Amino acid sequence: MSRLFASIVTGSVGESLDIRQKAGTKLASASADGILRLWEPRSNEASLKGDVAWQDPTSGTCSDLLEATEPRGFASCISWAPDGVRLATGYQDGEVVVWYPHAALPTVSCSGHTNQVRCIAWSPQGKDCVASGSLDGTVRIWEPKKGKCLKTCQGDGGYVYCLLWHPEATSLAAGSTDGIARLFDPLTGTCIVRWEGHVGHISSLAWGPGATSLATGSHDGSAFIWGVDTGRQVACCSTPGRVYTIAWRNDSQRPRLATGSSEGSICIFDASLGVCMTRFQGHFGAVFSLAWSTGPDDSLYLASGGEDGTVRVWEARAAQCLAVHIGHAAGVICVRWAPKGKRIASASEDGLAKIWDIA
Numbered sequence: 001m002s003r004l005f006a007s008i009v010t011g012s013v014g015e016s017l018d019i020r021q022k023a024g025t026k027l028a029s030a031s032a033d034g035i036l037r038l039w040e041p042r043s044n045e046a047s048l049k050g051d052v053a054w055q056d057p058t059s060g061t062c063s064d065l066l067e068a069t070e071p072r073g074f075a076s077c078i079s080w081a082p083d084g085v086r087l088a089t090g091y092q093d094g095e096v097v098v099w100y101p102h103a104a105l106p107t108v109s110c111s112g113h114t115n116q117v118r119c120i121a122w123s124p125q126g127k128d129c130v131a132s133g134s135l136d137g138t139v140r141i142w143e144p145k146k147g148k149c150l151k152t153c154q155g156d157g158g159y160v161y162c163l164l165w166h167p168e169a170t171s172l173a174a175g176s177t178d179g180i181a182r183l184f185d186p187l188t189g190t191c192i193v194r195w196e197g198h199v200g201h202i203s204s205l206a207w208g209p210g211a212t213s214l215a216t217g218s219h220d221g222s223a224f225i226w227g228v229d230t231g232r233q234v235a236c237c238s239t240p241g242r243v244y245t246i247a248w249r250n251d252s253q254r255p256r257l258a259t260g261s262s263e264g265s266i267c268i269f270d271a272s273l274g275v276c277m278t279r280f281q282g283h284f285g286a287v288f289s290l291a292w293s294t295g296p297d298d299s300l301y302l303a304s305g306g307e308d309g310t311v312r313v314w315e316a317r318a319a320q321c322l323a324v325h326i327g328h329a330a331g332v333i334c335v336r337w338a339p340k341g342k343r344i345a346s347a348s349e350d351g352l353a354k355i356w357d358i359a
Contacts (some may be wrong), residue, residue, distance in 0.1 A: 048191045075117055082125040085142060088132075090149045098144045110147040113318055119163045127169040129186070130301040132283055133160030140173050141186055151189035164199055173214055175202030180215070181216045197240055206248040208271060209255050215271070217243035223259050225271055235264075235274030239267050247290040247302070249316075256316065258302055260287030266304055267309025278319045284308040288333045291342040303344050305332030311356060312347045325356050 057059065077090040087099045092114035100106075115135035122130045129150060131141050139153035139160055158178030165172055171192065172184045178197035182191045200220030207214055213234060217223045219242040225235040239260035246273065249256040255271040266280040266287055285307030293301035300316040311325040313333055330349035337344055344356045 001187070023089040035093055054113045063123060069093075076118060077120045079120045079122055079130075079186060080128070081122045081144070086129050088120050088122065088144070090120045090132055090134075092116045094134060094136070096120065096130070096147075097140060098130070098139075098142075098147070108140040108144060108147045110140070110144075110149065112152070113138065114181055117158075118159065118161050121163040121165050121172070123165050123169045123186075131163055131165065131172055131186075133163045133174055135159040137176070139163065139172065139184060141189075153182075153186075153191070155180070155183040155190045155191070158201070161201060161203060162205050162209065166212050167207065175205050175216055177201035179218060179220070181205065181214065183214075183228070186191055193228070193231050195224070195231065195233075198222065199241065202219060203244055205241075206246050206257070209250045213248055213271075215248055215257055217246035218221055219243065219262075221261070223257060223269070225257070225274065235269075235271065236257055237267070237269040237271075237274045237276070241286075244288055246289045247291045247292050249300075249302075257317075258290050258292070259302060260306075262288045263288045264306065266290065266302070266309075266314065267303075278316060280304075280314050280319070280321065282312055282321050282324070283310065285331070287330060289335045291335050291337050291344075293337050301341070302344050303335045303337060305335040306347075307331040309348065309350070311335055311344060311354075313344070313358065323358070327353075327354055328352065 024303060066212040076092060079088050085102055087101055089097050094115055094117060096110035098108040106302055113134040113136050117132050117134050119133040120130060129141050130144050131139055133139050137159060138153050140149050140298045141149055141151045158176030160174050160176050170188050173181060175181050179200060179202060181195040181202055183193035185192050197219040198220050200218045202216050202218050204217035212228055214226045214228055215223055219244055221239050223237040223243055223246050224233050237257060239259050239261045243259050243261055245260040246330050247258045257269045257271040259267045264283040264285055264287060267276045268278040269276050283306035287304050287306050289305040290324055291303045302316055304312045309328040309330055309332060312321055313323040315322050328348040328350050330347050332348050335344055335346040342358055346359060347353050
């Protein structure tokens with residue numbers, strides 16, 4: 001059913017993994033060694049390493065080196081810009097750095113956070129800014145060309161662990177350790193909606209169909225679905241363990257919300273009712289990451305990465321596991337489908353990124 005495509009891309013890989021959004025051919029990883037790497041899947045070579053190096057994918061030689069002005073320590077999150085040209089990374093020292101891996105341009109440092117940057121989110125195409133959430137409890141919105149802080153969104157408690165822009169960039173959702181999800185106005189920096197109800201920290205966010213609803217996953221063992229206009233809870237999806245990850249599949253007939261939990265189960269809920277339609281059990285240990293496929297032909301395929309070091313592919317309609325990819329020596333903390341839905345990238349605590357071919 002499947003096989004390992006790019007056997008191994010070696011180098012330390014940490015908490016974050018991102019695939020270039022435009023072409024789907026580049027894989028970026030950030031890690032605890034402070035190194036940002038850009039991988040060329042067909043050659044298995046890291047094209048960004050050291051501080052940052054751009055590698056010519058045809059010759060395999062390093063043609064440019066973009067050096068950071070100073071060591072940043074732990075690289076905790078990474079995200080490609082919608083244009084596929086720029087890359088933003090958040091660090092342990094509170095810095096956000098914008099890179100231009102395709103051109104010998106200087107990096108741009110965004111300074112202001114007083115604690116580790118936990119999450120980064122670029123605004124959708126047309127709004128040129130990038131947001132960062134920090135353990136200092138703030139969300140900052142940056143102008144990426146000069147590193148200027150445009151707005152600081154101040155919560156009233158808790159570390160910021162996840163961020164999600166509205167698809168039209170009209171608002172920015174943030175989930176915190178105080179169990180509250182907040183919706184900020186990016187123009188004013190003010191909190192316009194507070195969703196309260198979780199008793200554990202919020203680990204994941206996902207917009208529903210038309211961005212009229214927002215799902216929040218929490219360590220209290222639940223995923224709530226909120227009405228954006230009303231601010232009220234629409235549905236509660238209860239799971240057997242702490243929710244580490246959620247993924248919304250916006251099916252026109254029946255929106256589905258998938259949750260991955262600490263005890264290894266994956267639940268797929270009817271998002272309109274909060275009723276569990278299917279439950280997958282297969283991982284030994286927690287499920288850290290989920291991702292629905294992006295292609296129309298396999299719209300009900302779901303990839304999962306777990307504490308047991310496996311990447312699994314599930315078919316939601318048939319409620320069965322189609323493939324188990326074994327190869328990581330530690331927990332898989334991030335899985336992402338390539339845009340065409342035929343390959344899965346995984347990042348693991350074993351320090352490796354792998355790309356799997358789904359035949």
